[in-house]
Amino acid sequence: MLKFWRKIKNNRTNEGHPFRLKFNLREKSIVFLLFITASLAIFFSAAIIYTLLDGAIPFFSEINIIDFLTGTTWLPTESIRAFGVLPLIADTFIIAGGGLLIGAPLGIAAAIYLSEFASPRVRSIVKPIIELLAGIPSIVFGFFALMFVSPFFVDTFGATYFNGISAMIVIAIMIMPIVISISDDAMKAVPNHLRDTSLAVGATKWETATKIVMPAASSGIMASILLGLARGIGETMVVLMVAGGRPGYSIFGPMLTMSGYIGRTATGDMPPGLPLYAAFAVGIVLFVIAYGVNSLGARIVLQIKTGSSVKTRSKKKRMILFRIISKISTLILGFFMKIGGIIKRLIRKIRKAKPLTLARRYLKQKIGVSIIAGSILVAFIFLILLLYYVFSTGVGGLSWTFLTSYPAPEPERAGILPVILGSVYLMLLTILIAAPIGIGAAIYLNEFARDTRYTRFLRRIIQNLAGVPSIVFGLLGYFFFAHFLGFGMSLLSAGLVLSIMILPIIVVATEEALKSVPDSFREAARGVGSTRWQTVRYHVLPYAVPGISTGLILSLSRGIGETAPILFIVSYFGKTAPSGILDGFMSLPSQIYYWAQHANHDFQTLAASTIIVLLFILLSMNAVAIVIRQRAQAKRDW
Amino acid sequence: MNMIRGSNKKFYKTLVIIASLAMCTAVLSGCIGGNKQALIQTGSSTVLPLAIKWADRFDGADISVSGGGSSHGINALLNGDVDLGDASRLMKGSDYEKVGCDSSLVNDDGTASAACNGIHPIKWVVAYDMLAVVINPDNTWATQLNYTQLYKIFTDDNPAVYWDEVTGLDEAPHEKIEIYAPDEASGTYDYFYEEIIPKWGKDDQQANSRLEMENTIYNPSADDNVILNAIADRTYAIGFFGFAYYKENPTSVSAVWVSEDDSNYQEPSFNNVANYPIARPLHIYTNGVPESGDIINDYLKFILGEEGQDLVPEVGYVRLNLVDEKLVTEQLAKL
16 A cells, blocks of 8 residues: 555656656646536436436326327326327417518528628627527516517407517527527638639629528538527427417417426416426426427537537438438528529519619619618617616616615515525626536647547537437426435525536536647647646636636626526515525526516516516626737737 | 555545544534424425424424425425425325325325325414405406406406406496416416316316416416515506405505305405405324324424414414314314
8 A cells, every 4th residue: 555655756756757657646636627518508407307317207208199299189187188199289389480480581591691790890780699698588578578578469469468479579589699600600601712703703892792602601500590589489488478378379369388388387376286297397398399400400410510510420321311401501502592583483484584783783782781781670679678677677676775785575675685695696606617617628629639439429419418408407396305315405406407407518618718828839739748737727828717707707698688497496575685595585587576566566667677677687787708808809819 | 665655544534524524513513403303394385384484483393394396395205205295285195196005095184094105294374365356446446346247357257357257347438458477386376276167177167267278368377485576566457366465465466355155255355364265275284193192293282372373364374263263272182
């Protein structure tokens, strides 16, 4: 035993063996620790699957799985037992698909404008607006849909109080930023020589954009559509608040999506037994659909980012898959183009073709550009309307009393101090859990991991965590952390859930920050004899800190706005902020949710005031992130 | 090298800042939180407003209150996740079964004869909730209805399409009935049908809700406002919701007098709750009878005492002593 320690000691001092690779306990344990943090993602994914299966197994022991998957009647009561999930799937796709049908064309048009026509000045104005739209929590969209959009459809189109169309419209706007940013990236990635060549042979900029750049970026555009669809399918709060409680096929009537049903089990007086277990069965279906759509989209994005489609491994399968995807995407885009062509030909036939002069081609460009620029205006107007409505409703409720008291049952006395503190603690706890895991995992994956099957698996798992619908995290939070692990309906359970939820964002941001440090730094450090960990610790991490902290702040601002993941465990009343991590807690978005639906309508004003506070916090966080980013860029000396 | 050290220092600086921030807030919360004991209460969304009212006025503890439904409340209590579980219905055998205990341990009155996983749920009746069947103020023919008539209107068992098809309402106009009422996710829905459909929720249930028919005239809504407005606007509409909501809007709709048989029609009102047939107790379940000195014991005494009961009508529910004077004294005796 003594010998062993001496050996280690000798090895560590490296006495007498200047060229022998030393055994460094510290180094090894650090790398091992990093490896563990990265591997935690497997545990998290397993926890999600365990939660869903644990609830679904008692359900499927009573209800035939075939009946469940093929049934067309959804009447989830203990006595009737009509658990046919098809109406829920149909409603999910009607709402998400309808949203996509509106949001995707607007988004793609906006992306074309931004990437091909906008001046840097316009870009610098429009980009933050899009980011702002992307950063607004879904509870705020839900509130706006309930209070403003839905009454509009009720008054003008005779829609019922709860209706699918409001959810659809709002989801369309929520999808837009995703479609815009990914399509924009995809079109930016199209090599410039293609544009130059096209312009050189005399095509107008419009023709270049639509006939050269867009087809070249088609797989990226397809990916943006898929990711947008995944967002729409997984959206919970908006459908929970405005869509209603029964599946129906008319968009002007009530509709019930899969995430909506799961959300209702957290908020309604559900009878015990099968109707509750059904939420897990529905959760599995939702999980599989959203996961599939999302990972398909994410894979295409990855392939665009890395340039080539496939790496060395199991080529054939992947090649085939990729070919199928690109075939499908070109087919779909081609289909639309064909339809466009047919329409064009028809128009030409009717109007008797005039020769295609240069003037006409430029006119076409002018009209085209103004139309796609207009699509940005749609997002802009929606944002203004939303902000105006929230501010005009809520600003009256803002007062010192409101900011310093607790949510009393009478609106005159009600305030949000412990709610704000609850959200702040939740954020701190989340960052305390998520930052070490996320940064550790990213360091491991980027700096230490070899390209093994296991690493690729890890990457995929982490990446796919991003595709899990938020309401499924809600089930995880209550049934796994609060109940199975016994953490109760506490701050800790909520912090853990939000940590897992923002983990992929932190990993991606950290990896990008690490990648931005030039390899020459690493080579130089290794060259003068630093170990791998020393290299990372002293020569890579310090330069990545600004990037990492920006990523952390942005991921947190995502976490603080989430309602669905903590829907099952959050409290709606409490006089004080939690004083320990096992206490119950309130949070800003959940308080908005509760007050927005309160029977006493004065509370809806307070909900709007709470939104103002929440948006203020989010904006401040984003401002800090921007400052850090800019200072780091100004200071950068390589 | 210097520069690296510099950024290195910065790295630690940020760490220190984050740590101190965390400390600050922890200290701050200590100040604001005081040293009061924290309780967690969850369950029925019907009980929620009442629970919030009590938690607000009770000074002995910091009580976090959340909703989520009666099943959730009982389940969370049986799992040991919360201190108090709210329920607008009685505990059933299935609640025990769900957490892996013998369902026969639960009695018909919602109490348990033995503990489950070390938790022995004790039922406390804390208030009463009435349900109002409401019609348009212009409706003169259905101002009083019995259970047979409600059954004919609200179930799928050979239901009446026109008002004059309802048993005993031959004089009513030949106009179509429209129903505006809560959807099946609400506790009120379950509770209404439990009253008018024999063996509701059992395997041999006699009929189903009219909501579950094809092309139904039952318009469900989760929002009581919608129901209220719809019935106020439509002469031939009928519906139901919690009495609390009717009390807030007594002029826009009228409440129906109800009778279980064909005699003795009763008016829904606070003072008549003992006779009105569609009234139900609201419960809080605790783990065992809390010992005196325990904060939960103090809280229950507060709820059942004068101060707590005085708050009940403010939320639109009915004080216990209006139903049965003994309920209060019997329960207080246990504490």
